[in-house]
Amino acid sequence: MEATVDKFNLRPHMQFGISCLGAKWVSKTNKWDVYLQDMTGRKFTQQAEIFVSAVGGISEPRNIKFPGMDKFNGPIFHTARWDHTYDYTGKRMAIIGNGCSAAQVVPSVVHDVKYLKQFARSPQWYHERPNREFSNFEKFCFQYIPLWQRYQRYSLFKSSDALVDTYMPGERSRKIRKATEEGAIKYIRETAPAKYLDMLIPKFPLGCKRRIFDPNYLQALHEENMVLVGEGIKEIDETGVTGESGTREEFDVIVLATGFQVSDFLAPMKIIGSTGHLLSEQWQESKGAQAYFGTYVHNFPNMAILFGPNTFPAHNSVLFTCETQVDYIIKTLFASVVDKRATIVEVKKEAENDWVTGVQKLLAGSVFSAGCSNWYINSAGKNSASWPGYAYDFWRETLFPRYTDFRLEGGSRLWVLRSAYRQLASLLFSKPSLFLFLTVGFIWKDILVERAASFF
Numbered sequence: 001m002e003a004t005v006d007k008f009n010l011r012p013h014m015q016f017g018i019s020c021l022g023a024k025w026v027s028k029t030n031k032w033d034v035y036l037q038d039m040t041g042r043k044f045t046q047q048a049e050i051f052v053s054a055v056g057g058i059s060e061p062r063n064i065k066f067p068g069m070d071k072f073n074g075p076i077f078h079t080a081r082w083d084h085t086y087d088y089t090g091k092r093m094a095i096i097g098n099g100c101s102a103a104q105v106v107p108s109v110v111h112d113v114k115y116l117k118q119f120a121r122s123p124q125w126y127h128e129r130p131n132r133e134f135s136n137f138e139k140f141c142f143q144y145i146p147l148w149q150r151y152q153r154y155s156l157f158k159s160s161d162a163l164v165d166t167y168m169p170g171e172r173s174r175k176i177r178k179a180t181e182e183g184a185i186k187y188i189r190e191t192a193p194a195k196y197l198d199m200l201i202p203k204f205p206l207g208c209k210r211r212i213f214d215p216n217y218l219q220a221l222h223e224e225n226m227v228l229v230g231e232g233i234k235e236i237d238e239t240g241v242t243g244e245s246g247t248r249e250e251f252d253v254i255v256l257a258t259g260f261q262v263s264d265f266l267a268p269m270k271i272i273g274s275t276g277h278l279l280s281e282q283w284q285e286s287k288g289a290q291a292y293f294g295t296y297v298h299n300f301p302n303m304a305i306l307f308g309p310n311t312f313p314a315h316n317s318v319l320f321t322c323e324t325q326v327d328y329i330i331k332t333l334f335a336s337v338v339d340k341r342a343t344i345v346e347v348k349k350e351a352e353n354d355w356v357t358g359v360q361k362l363l364a365g366s367v368f369s370a371g372c373s374n375w376y377i378n379s380a381g382k383n384s385a386s387w388p389g390y391a392y393d394f395w396r397e398t399l400f401p402r403y404t405d406f407r408l409e410g411g412s413r414l415w416v417l418r419s420a421y422r423q424l425a426s427l428l429f430s431k432p433s434l435f436l437f438l439t440v441g442f443i444w445k446d447i448l449v450e451r452a453a454s455f456f
């Protein structure tokens with residue numbers, strides 16, 4: 001990341017240690033007032049023509065309050081807010097939750113703590129990690145055969161993308177899912193202690209919860225200082241935790257592997273759009289967050305969201321989606337404003353609703369709504385998280401934006417000239433163009449010198 005920041009000279013454009021509290025669209029100026037706060041607590045406002053949220057979809061810990069939690073004498077921290085100053089060596093640790101985060105924490109700490117008890121309310125699907133060592137021949141190819149690495153990367157992308165078929169309705173998907181479930185059950189049986197198998201093997205279909213590619217978690221369950229219980233939390237007191245079964249034990253530290261506030265997109269920022277209403281209020285009316293291509297929301301002009309509603313692929317890298325969204329936002333919003341095609345770019349309400357309806361139709365009957373608890377489905381029962389198709393489809397569908405789906409206002413008639421000039425300039429000053437000019441220049445220089453020599 002550091003190298004990329006330097007490569008593109010991004011550092012001068014960055015400000016660190018600043019939190020965005022919210023933003024308000026000001027119709028008089030056609031700009032966003034963005035409310036910020038630095039680490040000293042100083043609050044200030046900045047104006048912006050364009051407001052892009054890149055606050056992540058899985059970054060704000062779920063706000064969970066167990067009865068008596070405030071009384072606990074020791075440290076309590078969330079996996080995403082890990083207290084690195086705390087030395088847990090030789091301590092008694094309780095871990096609450098058993099999602100992907102807990103599966104990574106358990107094998108990392110189990111050898112250092114004195115005692116580890118994990119509270120898991122429901123099972124998960126575990127699979128062997130598909131990581132493997134590359135052979136010397138493959139390493140040779142990576143180093144010396146042009147594009148070989150790219151090809152490998154592409155193959156990996158394609159095979160991951162094909163996994164989407166596992167989660168959708170229909171007989172073909174059911175068969176693929178069944179075969180994958182059988183493989184997972186075999187792996188769990190072979191790897192986990194027999195005493196936990198009933199607790200570990202899910203009864204809900206594979207994919208309903210995010211699958212876990214096991215980072216040695218099941219192996220860690222064999223450790224003598226490790227106990228797994230299939231229950232939630234009844235209460236916490238000054239020195240201990242009582243599970244739902246009523247069993248109480250003493251602990252020095254409690255780790256909350258309880259997940260993230262995914263359905264409250266952009267929270268806790270307060271964002272006010274052109275109608276004077278909060279984004280959260282608009283989303284309450286639509287029974288959950290929604291955005292056109294997970295990026296644009298009507299009544300919120302010149303605003304874009306990265307990793308927004310219904311952009312989460314269950315089967316491929318989120319980063320690919322985010323990068324696709326960046327390209328899309330540049331084409332639709334940045335280019336329009338920079339070229340003065342428009343001063344206001346806002347998705348039309350009907351376009352947004354049509355897109356969301358289409359996505360929800362595709363999601364109907366998918367495993368995501370198969371009855372388990374997961375972070376895809378919000379309290380109103382709507383899946384505001386998942387992208388139902390291939391990651392490739394998201395790229396393809398955003399490649400050529402439908403400008404008729406947007407309200408483009410203001411701007412200049414000369415925008416076409418500006419756009420042509422900008423694109424030509426960026427083409428001429430691109431590395432391949434400069435390389436081409438230099439090569440042609442050198443060839444010409446040689447020809448000229450040769451001609452001059454023959455002349456004299």
Ligand SMILES: Cc1cc2nc3c(=O)[nH]c(=O)nc-3n(C[C@H](O)[C@H](O)[C@H](O)COP(=O)(O)OP(=O)(O)OC[C@H]3O[C@@H](n4cnc5c(N)ncnc54)[C@H](O)[C@@H]3O)c2cc1C
Nearest residue numbers: 018019020021054055056057058059269307316317318319
């Ligand atoms: C433990 C873990 C492992 C994951 N592993 C994978 C994986 O293997 N593959 C995958 O595809 N996805 C994975 N994910 C999902 C992951 O969230 C995304 O892939 C990726 O981080 C998204 O990038 P992002 O830049 O959108 O958000 P983030 O990486 O979450 O970055 C958001 C940034 O915004 C900042 N921020 C938040 N609110 C504010 C505010 N109000 N003001 C200012 N700054 C703010 C945060 O501090 C953070 O720096 C994982 C998530 C977690 C939690």
Ligand SMILES: NC(=O)c1ccc[n+]([C@@H]2O[C@H](COP(=O)([O-])OP(=O)(O)OC[C@H]3O[C@@H](n4cnc5c(N)ncnc54)[C@H](OP(=O)(O)O)[C@@H]3O)[C@@H](O)[C@H]2O)c1
Nearest residue numbers: 097098099100101102121122210232257258259260373375
């Ligand atoms: N690729 C990776 O290596 C990686 C690693 C970590 C995270 N991630 C990403 O981050 C996402 C979130 O993972 P996560 O493990 O942090 O969260 P998560 O999958 O949402 O899991 C949260 C866990 O906390 C439990 N929980 C929630 N509320 C509880 C309560 N009130 N009482 C008791 N238990 C409670 C849940 O139990 P229930 O299931 O019973 O609700 C679940 O076991 C993942 O799905 C994945 O996308 C990826």
